[in-house]
Amino acid sequence: MAPISWHSVDLSLDECIKCNICTSHCPVSAVTDLFPGPKYVGPQAQRFREGDQAQTPDHSVDYCSGCRVCNEVCPTGVKIAELNARARAAIVAKKGLPLRNRLLGRNDLIAKAGSIAPALANLAMHNPFSRLMAEKVMRIARQAPLPRWSTSGTFGDWLKRTQAQRLKSDKKVVYFHGCATMYYEPFIGKAAVMVLEHNGYEVIVPEQNCCGLPLLSNGEFEAARGYHRGNVGKLAGFGRAGLPIVGTSTSCTLTLKEEAPELLDYHDAAADELKMATYDIFEWLRELHDAGELRTDFHPLPMKLPYHAPCQQRAHRIGKPALELMALIPGLEIAESHARCCGIAGTYGYKVEKYQIAMDVGAELFNFVAAQGEDVKYTACDSETCRWQLEHGVDLPSRHPIEILAAAYGLYDLERRDVIANGK
Amino acid sequence: MLDLLVIGAGLTGLTAALRAAEAGLRVKVIAKGMGALYWTTGAIDLLGYVGVEERAVTNPWARMAELDAGHPYRLLGEVRIRQALTWFQQCPAVQALGYASAGDDNMLTPSPAGAWRPTYLAPAGQRAGAADDHRPMVIVGLQGMRDFYPHLIARNLNAQGQAARAAMTPWSVLSEQRDRNNTQLAEAVDDPRTQQRLLDALKLVVKTGERIGLPAILGRHAHPQALMRLQRELQTDIFEIPTLPPSTPGIRLATALRHALEAHGVRVEIGMEAIGFHAEDGVVQWVETATSARPLKHRARTFLLATGGVLGGGFFSDHTGRFWETVFDLPLTTPQDRKRWFRPRFLDPQGQPAFRGGVAVNDALQPIDAAGNVVYTNLWAAGGLLAHMDPILERSLEGVAIATGVAAVEMIRQESPLPVA
Structure with a gap:
């Protein structure tokens, strides 16, 4: 029986009119000959993947970064990025996967392991010798912007510690923090909780899995299915009960909503309940604002802020709600980036053979930030890996828009990345 | 609330949005993809061929009266077309590209196959x-x-x-x-x-x-x-x-218009496929676009449909022979019998009926049904989806886009005056 997505993904190649708009916008093929472009690797090569063709032109599909710019610009709706992801998964299923990609796909386990002794883990990971070894042995680029473990405890630790201070309310919202917030950047979660509570919502943080995106983008579909099954089991009930599930990682929320169900053909009532209950946090806050229920008691934040909506945010097709809401903050002058991609694309830019490609892709964004002048103190971007890449590329601290919003409410210190004490 | 939501980011949608922004309307553009300008020559064709005549038209203005009575040029009349083209040519956004005509006549420039192709406004580079x-x-x-x-x-x-x-x-x-x-x-x-x-x-x-x-x-x-x-x-x-697509002169024009829109504070949001709408008492309330989960509502006082023809995505058809307009399912003049879509010869000089069909509008550019009644009181349509023309055969695609897009905005301004601030 043909799976449901047979139409939505595989057959979408028939919508291709060979106009080459995708190739014109592909940030990867613009900087390297190793990737011939989305049209060739996507809808064109797909015709050779039908049935049991002996020869497929698939080796280059591994150089697709999965940024999804091709989908965004396609005028006819070909799901090019998904075609490529499935082609990669087919290769992985046949030929197996290097240990490096297995590890990068399981960032959640590494993150959790490191958080047991974060200072030690940082020392072990962030020194020139171990980075050199990681490059030689694991082929993880030694310059690539790996995150640091939080040394002030995980997001979960903070929640436990501040349990008594957390708001109780009839209005409730569920928070999907993702692995990066849990282990590396608990301050993103704190900012989200402060903003949601400031608007009168009790924040429920249930047990949750990694969304599985790193596995999906490294082609390990079966492992990703297990992760998604876990999240459906743990979270769909909240959707059924009518509670919104908001996330600060645009790639995690995209995976819960669309990527996992579509790529894995994971369609059942519970998965659908999870999909329909999940929001990017700014998507949800914008609905609150449209209903006249968002508090706008913002303190002025007089500064210029270059904002880059990451690829995975744009793939939600919800416009740029973070931009719209940050525009309500007095004194904040936002410069909107139209750069296609920062280059990192999840785990792509960490791989030694792709590091330079990722930096060359990112140059468009780095140059945009540099052109905004000397007095820029921060950049803003919704996605964690993109912020790390941005900091690596332009040497300016980068913040999540939720941190900006929390700071404008007077609840958060943008410099120290921590809640302001009297803000509970 | 928005004064105007433009659906489509081709030449029609972008020029209409720019004209509206200049006139002080709050406007936003949504589109499924980057827009059809990426496929075009970057020149502004007005009217290159009339009927089955093989010779290119020398003076397009002199030949417009021979077009179908329902043709957008006939509905608008020469004055409104000239106003729109003059506005385009003088528009600061496209000054750097140096669009000019050869008086009232078409000029002939080489096509990618080495044929002489008639166009009206050519950029300095051509x-x-x-x-x-x-x-x-x-x-x-x-x-x-x-x-x-x-x-x-x-x-x-x-x-x-x-x-x-x-x-x-x-x-x-x-x-x-x-x-x-x-x-x-x-x-x-x-x-x-x-x-x-x-x-x-x-x-x-x-x-x-x-x-x-x-x-x-x-x-x-x-x-x-x-x-x-x-x-x-x-x-x-x-x-x-011009080359085969992607066509750089078309991309330059699209980029220039987008920059001008951004300078006016107009958002052009792509990746937004319109999948539905809601109307009450003949008034469109909102248009819905597909997202990664729930449909997103776009509310506005008025709506301009500029989604293009078959290639642009304004129409769709299926194997049963249904042929429909993709956003509002508007009445179409296209033959409903699929056997009548195409003539036996691929390059028939009369063109193909499927491409002549489209959304019929009144002279205010509002979509009408077969009886001539306006379908939705706050909906206008412009560009490649209009009926009674064959823009590829006529070489009139860009002229129709600019003329009808700008004229529609003028009508929207009159019909729906801005509230006094």
């Missing part, structure tokens, strides 16, 4: 290719470039009495990478060092007295500068010949 200039041409290509064929162009031009010869330069003049498309080559030419290599290469092949035809890759962002520099240092005129 005008030196005009047929009424009697200097010989050298058409210069790049070895290994897939989408440009100088020998074919030169041979066909010669066959039509234009002295032309082909010459080739090495690929490495423009790029060290082997696999580059037109847009990427154009970006390479933005770099003054590439321009210098191109200059050196052209000096080797150009003979005194020749004008130079090149594939349309002379810069994506720095086109005016690149063109001026090459002409100055080679001391002759240079013209671009």
Whole structure:
């Protein structure tokens, strides 16, 4: 029986009119000959993947970064990025996967392991010798912007510690923090909780899995299915009960909503309940604002802020709600980036053979930030890996828009990345 | 609330949005993808052919009366069309591209196959290719470039009495990478060092007295500068010949319009496929677009449908023979029997009925049903989806886009005056 997505993904190649708009916008093929472009690797090569063709032109599909710019610009709706992801998964299923990609796909386990002794883990990971070894042995680029473990405890630790201070309310919202917030950047979660509570919502943080995106983008579909099954089991009930599930990682929320169900053909009532209950946090806050229920008691934040909506945010097709809401903050002058991609694309830019490609892709964004002048103190971007890449590329601290919003409410210190004490 | 939601980011949608923003309307553009300008020559065709006549039209204004009574040009009349084209030409957004006409007449410039194609407003980069200039041409290509064929162009031009010869330069003049498309080559030419290599290469092949035809890759962002520099240092005129898509002259026009919209604070949101709408008592309340989960509602006081024809995505059809307008399912003049969509001959001089059909509008550019009644009181339509024309056959695509897009905005301003602030 043909799976449901047979139409939505595989057959979408028939919508291709060979106009080459995708190739014109592909940030990867613009900087390297190793990737011939989305049209060739996507809808064109797909015709050779039908049935049991002996020869497929698939080796280059591994150089697709999965940024999804091709989908965004396609005028006819070909799901090019998904075609490529499935082609990669087919290769992985046949030929197996290097240990490096297995590890990068399981960032959640590494993150959790490191958080047991974060200072030690940082020392072990962030020194020139171990980075050199990681490059030689694991082929993880030694310059690539790996995150640091939080040394002030995980997001979960903070929640436990501040349990008594957390708001109780009839209005409730569920928070999907993702692995990066849990282990590396608990301050993103704190900012989200402060903003949601400031608007009168009790924040429920249930047990949750990694969304599985790193596995999906490294082609390990079966492992990703297990992760998604876990999240459906743990979270769909909240959707059924009518509670919104908001996330600060645009790639995690995209995976819960669309990527996992579509790529894995994971369609059942519970998965659908999870999909329909999940929001990017700014998507949800914008609905609150449209209903006249968002508090706008913002303190002025007089500064210029270059904002880059990451690829995975744009793939939600919800416009740029973070931009719209940050525009309500007095004194904040936002410069909107139209750069296609920062280059990192999840785990792509960490791989030694792709590091330079990722930096060359990112140059468009780095140059945009540099052109905004000397007095820029921060950049803003919704996605964690993109912020790390941005900091690596332009040497300016980068913040999540939720941190900006929390700071404008007077609840958060943008410099120290921590809640302001009297803000509970 | 928005005053106007424009659906579609082709030439129609972008020019209409810009006109609306200039007039002080709060406007937003949503579109499924980047928009059809990426496929077009960048020139503004007004009316190139009438009926089955094989000869190109000399003066398009003089021939408009022969068009179908329901043709958008007939509905608008010459004055409104001229106003719109004048606005476009004088629009600061496109000044750098230097659009101009040859008086009231069409001009003929070489097509990618070496045919003379009639157009009305040509950008500065294409005008030196005009047929009424009697200097010989050298058409210069790049070895290994897939989408440009100088020998074919030169041979066909010669066959039509234009002295032309082909010459080739090495690929490495423009790029060290082997696999580059037109847009990427154009970006390479933005770099003054590439321009210098191109200059050196052209000096080797150009003979005194020749004008130079090149594939349309002379810069994506720095086109005016690149063109001026090459002409100055080679001391002759240079013209671009449009390539197969992606077409850089069309991309330049799209980029210029988008920059102008951004300067006006107008958002152009792409990746937004309109999948539904809601109307009450004949008034459209909102349009819905697909997202990664729930549909997103876009509310506005008025709506302009500018989604284009079959290619642009304004229409869709299925194997059962249904043929529909994709956002509002508006009444269409297209034959409902699929056997009547096409004539037996692919290149029939009368064109294909499927492409003549579309959304019928009144002279205010509001969609109407078969009885002539306005379908939704706050909905207008413009551009390639309109009925009673065949823009490809007529070579009228861009003229219709600008004329109807701008005229629709003028009607929207009159019908729905801005509340006094």
